[in-house]
Amino acid sequence: MPTYDYRCKACAHELELFQSMSDRPKRKCPACGKNQLERLIGGGGGLLFKGSGYYQTDYRSASYTEGAKADADAQKKSDEATKPPKESSKTDKPKNSDPKD
Ligand SMILES: [Zn+2]
Numbered sequence: 001m002p003t004y005d006y007r008c009k010a011c012a013h014e015l016e017l018f019q020s021m022s023d024r025p026k027r028k029c030p031a032c033g034k035n036q037l038e039r040l041i042g043g044g045g046g047l048l049f050k051g052s053g054y055y056q057t058d059y060r061s062a063s064y065t066e067g068a069k070a071d072a073d074a075q076k077k078s079d080e081a082t083k084p085p086k087e088s089s090k091t092d093k094p095k096n097s098d099p100k101d
């Protein structure tokens with residue numbers, strides 16, 4: 001299945017979804033709740049990872065799991081180091097009202 005990237009026009013939240021071609025585009029932004037998502041078709045890849053808020057959505061995908069795994073590895077390796085290199089990207093959240101983490 002292809003991967004689609006969305007960005008919210010209201011709050012600039014970005015997320016990625018696996019959808020089939022025939023699925024209807026998602027509209028509702030999980031961050032702000034407005035129906036302002038727009039699907040980004042084949043845009044430059046660099047744009048997609050702008051801001052680590054990418055992983056902060058309600059959509060806990062395989063890529064989220066891999067990211068978490070990488071974080072764990074990084075933390076293990078840097079146990080003796082001063083600080084985990086990726087930690088800042090996890091705490092640098094954009095607007096996200098979900099307090100679970
Ligand atoms: Zn939004």
